[in-house]
Amino acid sequence: MERDAPAYRQMTDQGLLALAGARDRAAFAEIVARYYQPVYRLVWRMTNGGADAEDIAQDAFVRLWQNPAQLREAGALKGWLMRVASNGVIDRSRKPRHGALDDAPEVADPQARPDEPMDRAQAAKLVDRAIGRLPERQRLALTLVYFEGLTNIAAAEVLEVSVEAVESLLARARRSLKESLAPEWRDLLGGLAEN
Amino acid sequence: MGNEMEQDRDKRIEDLLASYGANRARWPQALEGSAPAAAEADARAIDRVLAQASMPELPVGAMDRLMAKLDDAAPAPESNVVLFRPAVQGPRRRIWRYAAALPLAASLALGLYLGSRGTLDTLLPHRHHGQRGPERRCAGRPRRDRRHRGLCRGKHLMTANRHRSRPARAPAPPRQPDAHRSSRWIKIALVASLAVNLLFVGGGIARFAMHGGPPERFANSSQMQLIPRRFLGDVGGERRRELLAIFKTYGPSFKEGRKTRPRPGDGADALDAGPYDPARTKAAIAQFGSASATLMETGGNAAEEMIGKLTPDERKLLAQHIRMRDQSGGRMRKMDDGPGGD
Numbered sequence: 001m002e003r004d005a006p007a008y009r010q011m012t013d014q015g016l017l018a019l020a021g022a023r024d025r026a027a028f029a030e031i032v033a034r035y036y037q038p039v040y041r042l043v044w045r046m047t048n049g050g051a052d053a054e055d056i057a058q059d060a061f062v063r064l065w066q067n068p069a070q071l072r073e074a075g076a077l078k079g080w081l082m083r084v085a086s087n088g089v090i091d092r093s094r095k096p097r098h099g100a101l102d103d104a105p106e107v108a109d110p111q112a113r114p115d116e117p118m119d120r121a122q123a124a125k126l127v128d129r130a131i132g133r134l135p136e137r138q139r140l141a142l143t144l145v146y147f148e149g150l151t152n153i154a155a156a157e158v159l160e161v162s163v164e165a166v167e168s169l170l171a172r173a174r175r176s177l178k179e180s181l182a183p184e185w186r187d188l189l190g191g192l193a194e195n
Numbered sequence: 196m197g198n199e200m201e202q203d204r205d206k207r208i209e210d211l212l213a214s215y216g217a218n219r220a221r222w223p224q225a226l227e228g229s230a231p232a233a234a235e236a237d238a239r240a241i242d243r244v245l246a247q248a249s250m251p252e253l254p255v256g257a258m259d260r261l262m263a264k265l266d267d268a269a270p271a272p273e274s275n276v277v278l279f280r281p282a283v284q285g286p287r288r289r290i291w292r293y294a295a296a297l298p299l300a301a302s303l304a305l306g307l308y309l310g311s312r313g314t315l316d317t318l319l320p321h322r323h324h325g326q327r328g329p330e331r332r333c334a335g336r337p338r339r340d341r342r343h344r345g346l347c348r349g350k351h352l353m354t355a356n357r358h359r360s361r362p363a364r365a366p367a368p369p370r371q372p373d374a375h376r377s378s379r380w381i382k383i384a385l386v387a388s389l390a391v392n393l394l395f396v397g398g399g400i401a402r403f404a405m406h407g408g409p410p411e412r413f414a415n416s417s418q419m420q421l422i423p424r425r426f427l428g429d430v431g432g433e434r435r436r437e438l439l440a441i442f443k444t445y446g447p448s449f450k451e452g453r454k455t456r457p458r459p460g461d462g463a464d465a466l467d468a469g470p471y472d473p474a475r476t477k478a479a480i481a482q483f484g485s486a487s488a489t490l491m492e493t494g495g496n497a498a499e500e501m502i503g504k505l506t507p508d509e510r511k512l513l514a515q516h517i518r519m520r521d522q523s524g525g526r527m528r529k530m531d532d533g534p535g536g537d
Contacts, residue, residue, distance in 0.1 A: 058264055123247040127247050171210070
């Protein structure tokens, strides 16, 4: 029985998954609408803005479409997608990469001058680059908890570690970030002397 | 107490600041209290920097491309399952925790099997029939004594295993880099030791269950070196007691003969006496031979009396056992003459 779009929007993940298991494309489209954005952001962050971010994020959803029954707990749908996507990133990172921010040649920004305040785009680029230099698991923990708002328990499940380990990864990530951005720290904070 | 709790809470607040930042809405637990100003400012600064990171939007048409891709995706087989569960100790490790039980169970099973067949009889503690002098006890006899070894082997094995187990009861050594490895070897040694003990325990249990008691030794029968022990084992309990009663009557004669027989040490004393006296050596040898002949004669008399009371069938059985012992050579002879054979 075909439902209209608002009806799908009212449904829980569990209901949508059940319909997706029956090859209901509209139900699956609602799942995509709910979670494609955060999954894509995670992959983008993990690949440092790599060109294959979209492919990897798509693969996670395709795997779910191929066999929705593999997900035992519908409540963990977002976490499951995040985990499959992050595993996809790790798999790809073992192959020769191309197009990632780290691999791009360092070209001096012609507009950037030391005596001028840093604009928003420059600051974002610096911070993205610093996050991209973090160790993989620290970057994943930071992305899941800080950027995607997962609870520490959900992040621990994605990372397959304890909650304490997640907290340790987060603390180390934040500390490393501050150390690696030390030269630009004042500029990033808008000239405030917060060192 | 309250001070300690406050310290714990302050420490936890600092940890949460370091992990989740200054925005308490992001914290996994609500904690009232203040952190050091420096830590709070540091966390707030990192939050402000992180807030400047890019938040990429989905590329235009990405959702349509994904939905189009679904048409090409064939349903996967059910077996292609990606399990989603928290990191917990896998079942494999739980299985290995009980791995030591396998050799122990196997050892016990082997012991039960060997005990039921009587293969372990020579290694198990025995029940003695006939005269049993104080010199036959395990304690106080040198282990080198081959005749004694078989009789007490089971006990020595148990004792040896107890000695081997001692390192486990010793106080734990100071922790060193290879302490884990050595403790693993101690565990393996303990399991091996326990396995050997279980083998004999199993053997003993099976021996009792299948044959109604411990293996039997017929000590006095060996004193005449004619009656194979296995013959007495085959004649049946009641009849055996009757026949062994004959030997019992000769017990005092054997005891006296042994007492009067010179010690082999006397011959040794004669050999290294200075100045060497050949006559003394000759006398020692003659005395030993004479006393041994007396003992042999007593044994012969006992055997003669016992054979005189055998039925024709029993005589045939005895003859059969004597021939079997001769034919089977050293191994059978060793088993038959075994401990206490003079």
